[in-house]
Amino acid sequence: MNSSLQNQNARAKSLILKWFDESSQPPEMRGKLASGVDRFIDEIAKRASWSECMTVLLGDHSTPHFQASGQGWRADPCKKGLAVSTIVPGWGFGWRTVFRDEYVHNVLSWLGHYARQYVHRAHVAKVLMIAWERDRTVLHPFGSEGHFQRYGAITPPALPRTALSTAVEASVNCWGGVEAAPRSRSRWTRRNTFDPAIHQAVFHFLRARSLLSSGFELEALVAFDCVLQALQTIVWPRATGDPRRSRSDLIATLGLHQDDSQLAEHVYFLRNEFAAHAGGWRWWDTGEYVNDELMEKVSDVALRVLNSAADAEPTTRRISPEPDNWSDWLIESFPLLFSAIWFRA
Incomplete structure (x- = not known):
């Protein structure tokens, strides 16, 4: 491991332990959490082929009728609403075998969940702005319904384009298909909401x-x-x-x-x-x-x-919207991301 990567790993670890020291955490768990952070960093580096395709259904009183897409996301209208699918790193599952201690598992599995959730919401934010720009419609990113598919752990890995196409088919099956929609050319498809x-x-x-x-x-x-x-x-x-x-x-x-x-x-x-x-x-x-x-x-x-x-x-630019390696992206951008995704005590 080169010195730059070691420094980035140490910086991420120190921020997590700083949160531990400044909040009401059980003091006896500090050493276990410190060791757990090392395993967390090692584990996400091993998950390069793990991913998850998350889909949410947006819209209630009004259903925007447009199609938009970018690297790692796409939005397609269905009968019940606008289906937005995103490709996120496989950090929201599979932690039970990595962390045996319940406290360490609770903290670091939530960290993985929040980090991959941030990627999802960053993509969805583009769609929300397109909907406002186009139709003056305010949508909520959580959506009323959703589905997901995980790749890499049990199901074979899939290319983002393949995973997104599969998600569109699932959305049509769940929420009904509609006639072809105009494609958005909004600048928000390329803006960095990360x-x-x-x-x-x-x-x-x-x-x-x-x-x-x-x-x-x-x-x-x-x-x-x-x-x-x-x-x-x-x-x-x-x-x-x-x-x-x-x-x-x-x-x-x-x-x-x-x-x-x-x-x-x-x-x-x-x-x-x-x-x-x-x-x-x-x-x-x-x-x-x-x-x-x-x-x-x-x-x-x-x-x-x-x-x-x-x-x-x-x-x-402080953070890449299209990283080649998600684990490197998380560790390199950790100071910026940690303050955005983690709850303060």
């Missing part, structure tokens, strides 16, 4: 639209502002000012208009005065500030910033 900042910004934008449709204007205002706040965690090259601290500096760095900066700062002001904190003045009259016209403008700005950030992401 970056936690982009991924989280998608979540906040869609949550804001859902809140707004239910009449929760103040809560939606906070969520729209959180789109920008999430994107500020990226260290942007050739930054104008300090985009990690200032909404207007982030917008200027992404090359958007000054009017967008002024509105973003106004939203941040309203968030702090009325929504995120208890304000000291005219709380009954927030409707005079947070009206339908303003909220649509805020939504447009948040979406433009999100789109621009997603298009600019390759200039500051």
